[in-house]
Amino acid sequence: MKVKLAVSIILLTICFAAFGQEKQAVTNVEKGLTKVSVMYPYAEGKTFDLEYYETKHMPMVAGFLGSNLVKYTIEKGVSSGIPNQPLPFMAIGTFYVKSLSDYQAAIGPNRDAIRADFPKYTNITPIILVSEVVR
Amino acid sequence: MKVKLAVSIILLTICFAAFGQEKQAVTNVEKGLTKVSVMYPYAEGKTFDLEYYETKHMPMVAGFLGSNLVKYTIEKGVSSGIPNQPLPFMAIGTFYVKSLSDYQAAIGPNRDAIRADFPKYTNITPIILVSEVVR
Numbered sequence: 001m002k003v004k005l006a007v008s009i010i011l012l013t014i015c016f017a018a019f020g021q022e023k024q025a026v027t028n029v030e031k032g033l034t035k036v037s038v039m040y041p042y043a044e045g046k047t048f049d050l051e052y053y054e055t056k057h058m059p060m061v062a063g064f065l066g067s068n069l070v071k072y073t074i075e076k077g078v079s080s081g082i083p084n085q086p087l088p089f090m091a092i093g094t095f096y097v098k099s100l101s102d103y104q105a106a107i108g109p110n111r112d113a114i115r116a117d118f119p120k121y122t123n124i125t126p127i128i129l130v131s132e133v134v135r
Numbered sequence: 136m137k138v139k140l141a142v143s144i145i146l147l148t149i150c151f152a153a154f155g156q157e158k159q160a161v162t163n164v165e166k167g168l169t170k171v172s173v174m175y176p177y178a179e180g181k182t183f184d185l186e187y188y189e190t191k192h193m194p195m196v197a198g199f200l201g202s203n204l205v206k207y208t209i210e211k212g213v214s215s216g217i218p219n220q221p222l223p224f225m226a227i228g229t230f231y232v233k234s235l236s237d238y239q240a241a242i243g244p245n246r247d248a249i250r251a252d253f254p255k256y257t258n259i260t261p262i263i264l265v266s267e268v269v270r
Contacts, residue, residue, distance in 0.1 A: 030208065036216055039223070054270060073165065078235075081263025083172055088174070100213075112203040124157045128216025129223045134211040135189060 017028060030133045033070055036103060037131065040124040042077060042087040047053045049121040050076055057092050057117050064110045068102040069095060090124065100130060168205055170240060171230045172266065175259040177212060177222040184256040185211055185226060192252050193228050199245045203237040203246045204230060225259065235265060 039049055043083045054074055062072050073096075077089045107114070161218045175183055189209055197207050208231075212224045242249070 008210050018237070023150055024235065034213070035210055038216070043233070050269065057191050058270075073268065073269075075266040078265045078267055081173070081265045088262050089266070092266065093262075116162050127220070129227075130213045130216050131210040131224070132213055133208065134185065135193075135207075 029070070030096055031135060033096045033098065034100045034103070034132045035129075035131045035133060036097065036100075037129045038093045038126045039129060040090045040092070040122060040126050042090045043124075046090065046124045047122060048090040048124060050074075052121040053091065053093065057121055060117065061107075061114060062095070064106050065095065065097065065103065065121075066106065068097050068099055068106065070098060073095050090122075096133070114118075138225075139172065152262045152270045164205070165231055166270060168204050168231045168233065168268050169214075169235045169238070170264075170266045171232065171269060173228045174264060175227070175257060175260045175261050177225045178259075181225065182257060183225045183259060185209075187256040188226065188228065192256055195252065196242075196249060197226075197230070200232065200238065201241065203232050203234055203241065205233060206231050208233045213268075231268070 027086060040046075058072060058074060062069055073091050073094045075094075077087050079087055095103065175181075191210060193207060197204055208229045210227050210229075212220055212222050212226060230238065
């Protein structure tokens, strides 16, 4: 019976230790990563098909990035946070990667395929910000 | 002894179930939240004190938001992702909140304090994007 009790205690300790590490990951997973944010500025007459972007375009690009990609996000512009100002961006797609040079090396040979996909969901020329997650 | 075994099994089940939920939270914690992104455009002659921003300004604003704030992030602009284009933004600070109206209600009475803090770290007028995390 003492052995069973000891085994139970060891298993529970391992389990709670793993649980604790996982909790920490929730808050710090992005810090130190490089973000590549593809930002689609709003202007009159501009269109953006969010469904195509989410189900076709972003998964295609993400597929080129392999294990360098930690995660990617999609956000839909709602409004300016400043009253009476126009919406700054219709949408932003962001890749969180470990290495910018690996990102560039992966995108390079696929640039034509990515560009050819643009007209299928938007008539906006995006701006792209490379940034470092500080916090 | 049968009771002890049963208790051990129940505890382990609860623990692994909690661990499983936590893993899911890592990938989906932001989905459905509202983002308020305060973006500082780069231009010649513009300055930005990232250390003051990270240690003083952002914690002050975050402190106004209470439990509506799920997390906030800070990123430092590195370059444009398009060759020969200028850096789009020097920095972006982002609040992930559950409710936009609660955010606005919390910021309203503190707007003067927030604005008075701007010149201590930057001479840039920010643009603010309110967006919805789709993925």
